[in-house]
Amino acid sequence: xxxxxxxxxxxxxxxxxxxxxxxxxxxxxxxxxxxxxxxxxxxxxxxxxxxxxxxxxxxxxxxxxxxxxxxxxxxxxxxxxxxxxxxxxxxxxxxxxxxxxxxxxxxxxxxxxxxxxxxxxxxxxxxxxxxxxxxxxxxxxxxxxxxxxxxxxxxxxxxxxxxxxxxxxxxxxxxxxxxxxxxxxxxxxxxxxxxxxxxxxxxxxxxxxxxxxxxxxxxxxxxxxxxxxxxxxxxxxxxxxxxxxxxxxxxxxxxxxxxxxxxxxxxxxxxxxxxxxxxxxxxxxxxxxxxxxxxxxxxxxxxxxxxxxxxxxxxxxxxxxxxxxxxxx
Amino acid sequence: xxxxxxxxxxxxxxxxxxxxxxxxxxxxxxxxxxxxxxxxxxxxxxxxxxxxxxxxxxxxxxxxxxxxxxxxxxxxxxxxxxxxxxxxxxxxxxxxxxxxxxxxxxxxxxxxxxxxxxxxxxxxxxxxxxxxxxxxxxxxxxxxxxxxxxxxxxxxxxxxxxxxxxxxxxxxxxxxxxxxxxxxxxxxxxxxxxxxxxxxxxxxxxxxxxxxxxxxxxxxxxxxxxxxxxxxxxxxxxxxxxxxxxxxxxxxxxxxxxxxxxxxxxxxxxxxxxxxxxxxxxxxxxxxxxxxxxxxxxxxxxxxxxxxxxxxxxxxxxxxxxxxxxxxx
Numbered sequence: 001x002x003x004x005x006x007x008x009x010x011x012x013x014x015x016x017x018x019x020x021x022x023x024x025x026x027x028x029x030x031x032x033x034x035x036x037x038x039x040x041x042x043x044x045x046x047x048x049x050x051x052x053x054x055x056x057x058x059x060x061x062x063x064x065x066x067x068x069x070x071x072x073x074x075x076x077x078x079x080x081x082x083x084x085x086x087x088x089x090x091x092x093x094x095x096x097x098x099x100x101x102x103x104x105x106x107x108x109x110x111x112x113x114x115x116x117x118x119x120x121x122x123x124x125x126x127x128x129x130x131x132x133x134x135x136x137x138x139x140x141x142x143x144x145x146x147x148x149x150x151x152x153x154x155x156x157x158x159x160x161x162x163x164x165x166x167x168x169x170x171x172x173x174x175x176x177x178x179x180x181x182x183x184x185x186x187x188x189x190x191x192x193x194x195x196x197x198x199x200x201x202x203x204x205x206x207x208x209x210x211x212x213x214x215x216x217x218x219x220x221x222x223x224x225x226x227x228x229x230x231x232x233x234x235x236x237x238x239x240x241x242x243x244x245x246x247x248x249x250x251x252x253x254x255x256x257x258x259x260x261x262x263x264x265x266x267x268x269x270x271x272x273x274x275x276x277x278x279x280x281x282x283x284x285x286x287x288x289x290x291x292x293x294x295x296x297x298x299x300x301x302x303x304x305x306x307x308x309x310x311x312x313x314x315x316x317x318x319x320x321x322x323x324x325x326x327x328x329x
Numbered sequence: 330x331x332x333x334x335x336x337x338x339x340x341x342x343x344x345x346x347x348x349x350x351x352x353x354x355x356x357x358x359x360x361x362x363x364x365x366x367x368x369x370x371x372x373x374x375x376x377x378x379x380x381x382x383x384x385x386x387x388x389x390x391x392x393x394x395x396x397x398x399x400x401x402x403x404x405x406x407x408x409x410x411x412x413x414x415x416x417x418x419x420x421x422x423x424x425x426x427x428x429x430x431x432x433x434x435x436x437x438x439x440x441x442x443x444x445x446x447x448x449x450x451x452x453x454x455x456x457x458x459x460x461x462x463x464x465x466x467x468x469x470x471x472x473x474x475x476x477x478x479x480x481x482x483x484x485x486x487x488x489x490x491x492x493x494x495x496x497x498x499x500x501x502x503x504x505x506x507x508x509x510x511x512x513x514x515x516x517x518x519x520x521x522x523x524x525x526x527x528x529x530x531x532x533x534x535x536x537x538x539x540x541x542x543x544x545x546x547x548x549x550x551x552x553x554x555x556x557x558x559x560x561x562x563x564x565x566x567x568x569x570x571x572x573x574x575x576x577x578x579x580x581x582x583x584x585x586x587x588x589x590x591x592x593x594x595x596x597x598x599x600x601x602x603x604x605x606x607x608x609x610x611x612x613x614x615x616x617x618x619x620x621x622x623x624x625x626x627x628x629x630x631x632x633x634x635x636x637x638x639x640x641x642x643x644x645x646x647x648x649x650x651x652x653x654x655x656x657x658x
Contacts, residue, residue, distance in 0.1 A: 069598060
């Protein structure tokens with residue numbers, strides 16, 4: 001399902017001359033991590049560990065584990081480097097899907113009728129084949145735009161859960177967006193950030209989704225959370241401790257605004273988002289998530305109280321307007 | 330439900346003259362942690378954080394978070410210090426339940442008929458009232474023994490999930506054990522380690538449990554896991570990274586034994602036990618838990634493959650006998 005040139009990977013590892021390696025991969029690539037561990041042991045005189053801690057992105061680098069195990073090379077499989085987090089202690093091995101995107105495009109082409117100019121976005125696993133998808137769309141008479149990311153993604157057309165700038169870049173030029181990839185969180189981000197009609201097609205299952213409906217339900221939920229937060233007195237600000245999720249400045253800004261509005265505020269540092277633990281803080285009315293944006297958006301339904309992102313807190317306080325938050329709502 | 334002399338706690342904190350404090354508490358004490366944060370802010374010019382990461386014991390001290398947040402004092406609420414983990418950067422605030430243990434004893438006394446010499450054990454929350462319970466038992470004509478722990482617990486009669494030596498200490502003298510406290514994991518440990526009839530009474534719910542049945546079911550499950558592991562080829566050894574759960578020597582010993590038996594072995598470091606992530610390693614047949622012993626015993630049913638503790642691996646390999654593992658089985 002995923003291809004990897006192991007010879008090339010071994011040669012990249014060799015250039016680090018490592019003695020102690022820690023391999024990290026998201027759940028979907030766990031067995032690829034074991035296979036790589038085998039190859040490393042067969043080829044180098046090296047101690048290899050395979051992390052079994054959660055990994056949802058290149059923002060969760062296992063520096064704590066690496067320090068405790070005296071690791072001299074972290075191999076992070078599956079995600080592309082996040083530019084401002086680059087480190088010479090980390091070797092990024094992106095994984096590429098071998099699935100043909102042409103079928104996915106053929107499957108979604110009917111629903112794209114009525115939209116001429118299409119913005120094309122995907123995740124890193126499919127990035128190599130995005131231009132094939134572009135060609136097929138063009139054969140169907142579409143004008144296709146692929147934008148440049150400017151925050152945490154690095155490839156043209158690549159989006160992350162926390163970076164849809166490759167879509168925003170071209171939003172003014174297009175009538176609709178097409179996301180090719182799994183999950184609905186990434187294209188929902190595109191729909192929210194651009195306000196444009198957005199469609200998703202999963203190249204494995206060939207399932208097609210109009211994000212319009214997803215977005216309406218999502219916004220209703222967000223709105224309900226914000227309304228609940230309007231009367232709240234006690235706020236718990238979640239402070240991410242993962243390498244790429246620790247935004248102390250945002251925490252302190254939101255904290256001081258909340259205090260100015262007479263709220264009681266607690267700062268809750270976390271490495272891992274655990275809804276049960278957050279729920280156990282009974283005296284907190286509203287959680288503010290400053291770590292990974294997905295926490296508030298995807299996991300918040302697992303907590304019985306609102307989990308807002310910082311901008312949503314500003315709406316709850318009346319500092320910002322709802323319309324400033326989400327376009328075309 | 331729990332009492333805490335906050336004036337005394339504040340005076341203990343004052344002696345550290347801290348600037349940046351991180352409070353950590355197990356889930357059950359989350360709101361006590363918030364209350365302490367309020368008091369600290371009201372009384373000191375201090376930055377306070379309240380950890381929302383998992384905390385199941387004094388072995389999970391938040392040193393990683395403390396380093397990232399430049400903390401100069403960790404306040405660990407709820408558990409007693411583990412002697413070999415003591416640190417002058419950590420202030421332990423044990424919590425004491427205000428529940429009367431006499432009622433619990435009265436409730437369990439019938440089931441103790443036929444046992445004259447009783448070993449009494451509890452968890453730290455009830456330790457102050459253990460001698461009241463002893464007196465009530467003596468009024469009923471029992472001879473009561475309270476043993477001395479020698480590993481990680483510090484009070485006479487105190488047991489931990491990883492330390493039942495306060496029971497083992499007196500096992501030769503008693504006919505049965507009485508555990509006063511919540512949960513069945515602690516008294517199950519006593520029943521397994523001593524081979525003696527063991528009874529538990531929860532002082533809050535007054536529920537009484539004969540651990541004999543729990544132990545039989547438990548042993549059947551453990552035996553099934555060990556049998557499954559006998560034919561296994563691929564082992565994943567879980568290496569705990571929490572301060573008091575990192576047993577590298579045990580990992581390396583088990584690893585070398587497994588290799589000697591021709592097994593494929595991977596070392597899987599974890600901070601957090603996540604059954605989904607472990608399950609995602611499809612090519613692993615058996616997990617070996619060297620971190621917190623509870624992981625293999627309590628959480629292993631959430632994984633579709635055996636999770637064995639090191640001794641159980643030795644039984645699976647035929648190095649040890651089942652009878653050496655659990656007494657009186």
